[in-house]
Amino acid sequence: MNKPLLCKLLGLVAMLIGGSMAFSLPWALPVFGGDWQHEQEGFIGLIGSMIICFAVGTGLRYLGRNGSSQLFRKEAMAVVGLSWVLATVLGGLPYRLSGTYRAAGVRMNSVDAMFESQSGFSTTGATVLNELEDPALVPRCILFWRSSTHFLGGLGIIVLFVVILGQGSAGKALMRAEMPGPSHHSPQARMQHTAWVLFLIYVGLNATLTGLLLVEGLSLFDALCHAFGTMATGGFSTYNASVAHFATVPGLNGPLIEMTIVAFMFLAGTNFMLLYLVLILKPRGLLDDIEWRTYTAVIVVVTAMIVAFGLYHHDFDQCGADRDVIAVADGADQTDYSPPVGNAVRYGLFQVVSLMTTTGYCTDDFNQYNSFARGVLLLLMFVGGCAGSTGGGLKVIRHILFCKTLWLEVEQAFHPSVVRPLRLGGKPVEDQELRKNVLVYFGLILAIFTISWMLTITLEPNSTWTDHGHAVEHKLLDAATCVTATLNNIGPGLGIVGATKNYSNFSPASKILFTWLMMIGRLEIFVILVLFVPGFWRNQ
């Protein structure tokens, strides 16, 4: 293990994080709409955090001043894993140093800060903050930093994908689209070219969505924060009601804003390599891609089923912000009434795309849907977006490979001598390694899920349920959805962490567990797990 190089690169990461905090500072100033009285602490917290980041960065770079520049597989894994850990700690400083409030009268502790920070970087969007709209509790500049971590996390994933995951035969199969680039150059030059292209697409999509949301009437602050949350498939909003908020603001076209966000969540869950092919006018690359076709088909079919079952069970008679209204007052404005079918498509589609892409924005409380809808949305969380997107979950391609592998194995059970190749979009792929890797990945997810589920049930006292109006009988299911929603980087789950709830009331032990789960899920397991293998750190 080349430790000096490790320090050098981690130092760079620390400085980059410190540098990015600068973009949150302006929102504290009155000229950008900040109320200085409330923003003061946030501003000072951010400055303090930047100083610490640069100090840590300088220290690490000094330790690594003699590092060579040869980056092997082991070092690459260590850099990614450790820089994510470092980012979690440093990214949590602004919350801690500004004394942000989790709820009225309750300041965020260190565990809360790390949870919120990891939730941002891993583009999960799970929060411990109960009240986002009061700058006396959460300053605007801190709220912007919170959304910025989504942007940075999404960027990290896009670049990471090229550097780490795109290696080896399994990585190739996950990437599929060989990137058109300067073909006579070294693999490293091509890799850099690919990383740049993906970076530009990501930033471009963020800018486009910000522009559209501005045109649709959002403030620059809201437009930027929601663009970050959407394109990173994160899910942090600046309003307590998440995206459902906009439908309640007079003068804003709620459905239009929602559908804009749906379209960009869909793009964020698409392989960015394929978006590049569309940009260079080769759209067949996208349309012929088996993963993207499956991804699109799942969204269409599941939405149709949720709409059908939801209408049958009257889930959509009242939706979104109306849902909390116990009874419609007599003589209420008739224009407020939406027919259930329209509601069903509008709200069904949004929740499906949001949960499938692992964004986690909500416009309706899907916890109140029928059991079929709740079950199928829970399963969607494990599907996730396409490989090479910012979406989390297991990725659509892994599910395709998993099903194909199992089917081939059943066929081979009675013909052990005949080995048939695995085909992807008609073409056979070099597969013995790939087949095993997919099975191992599912196996690890299963093991991590099961252990974390038991840990949550064991660590979390029953009072977390009973003290907040929830029945403790739901603990088994609720705990399972907490693990699902954090491991797959979604955010909301069912019951105690439903669309209208958050992770505020959990014990520190559970919050630490969830923080790890978000990191493990985001970095596709291995990069984090190997950090715990003693042999990994030995010089060999």
Place this chain on the structure above:
Amino acid sequence: MNKPLLCKLLGLVAMLIGGSMAFSLPWALPVFGGDWQHEQEGFIGLIGSMIICFAVGTGLRYLGRNGSSQLFRKEAMAVVGLSWVLATVLGGLPYRLSGTYRAAGVRMNSVDAMFESQSGFSTTGATVLNELEDPALVPRCILFWRSSTHFLGGLGIIVLFVVILGQGSAGKALMRAEMPGPSHHSPQARMQHTAWVLFLIYVGLNATLTGLLLVEGLSLFDALCHAFGTMATGGFSTYNASVAHFATVPGLNGPLIEMTIVAFMFLAGTNFMLLYLVLILKPRGLLDDIEWRTYTAVIVVVTAMIVAFGLYHHDFDQCGADRDVIAVADGADQTDYSPPVGNAVRYGLFQVVSLMTTTGYCTDDFNQYNSFARGVLLLLMFVGGCAGSTGGGLKVIRHILFCKTLWLEVEQAFHPSVVRPLRLGGKPVEDQELRKNVLVYFGLILAIFTISWMLTITLEPNSTWTDHGHAVEHKLLDAATCVTATLNNIGPGLGIVGATKNYSNFSPASKILFTWLMMIGRLEIFVILVLFVPGFWRNQ
């Protein structure tokens, strides 16, 4: 596919089933305690069923009169799979032809009969019968047939294990103990020898337990039925309260009977090959076996945890038959009061051993335990007994191999070139095939579980919950436990199928699904799944 041979062997199975029904006939006669007025229909139903079995058997043997006797792998799989299907249908005839009642006034339909039959043969013990103790609803001779299917199913599994599962490298690893036998003979002769030894151990243990239960005061009828249910890890009882019944009968020593059954459930979950080694005075084979040691350790550790958590949560303040008593009457007999610690060990151990071995006998309503206990018992259902036992579930050895495989894969993630061998009890095993097979098995269980869970939620109307005093919010969890309890051949689950409930109220569609799950789980998936692969039936 050698179809004539298939018919010939299936004909033999049909005749064996018909023949075994004869043993249920005497229980209808007054001399064996039957009340002829109620037994008449059952007796006639059994006779009718026997006639049909022999007719089907004769027909099949006629069709297969020209079959050669060469049994290849494919034919062996087909025979096992199809004979299980045939047994389900034929074994259900006595329920149907005798007009047994599912509940007062509700006769069993064909789906009920097949469910109950499959539940017996697969040694699951899930039932649709609400009232076992009234011979006007369920005749004694039919009740005996019900328990007999456990005995036959357990026998089938023991023999099956030798013939099918003990083949190939994965099978060898599952069996591990090479059977000492006539070593200079052909593999087929050794296989026959092994099958005979296992058969004798199985019958011997059944006889021993019957004898013990007789000594402890049970009637011959009850002793036989409970021995069948125990040694096959089945779980059918002759009382509504299952084994908890005996503690309520004056003159019987409840705890002694319960501990006797615990001991034999434990033996039933042990690899029968290893029991043979003990019989020939080579007990080290048992004590050194990594699977048996893990199996024992899991039971001890989980029981200790259930006892500890249960005492903390006051789960054991009232237990077993006392649990339904809302308040202890003033001046109640003080001798009835058991201290919670004694209760905790007695009831905790019984439920743990019963669910871990996939027997499913109950002495207490574990659905009322704390969330930790409910969760951990649910997970135990997936563990199951040892390979080569009558226990269901995934088997302890598969979990050992699964964990070891995943650990090796994580270690290899940063060293792709170094392949380390998988070790079992210190010895390396030929493993590339084995590793993949274990992962495939877990993958298939995961896929089948997920699909069946969604199917149950979709097929089963909410009224199954709401009409019987259950909250529909528990549908997701309850459905998951139904699938768990049938796929792993346990019987009881949580909530709507908890220890004091049964499968009576489910719709026919769900009952058919559960019937398939019991069969798939019992025959370790492949034997059933390949029946649906078109290529399996082609002549090649």
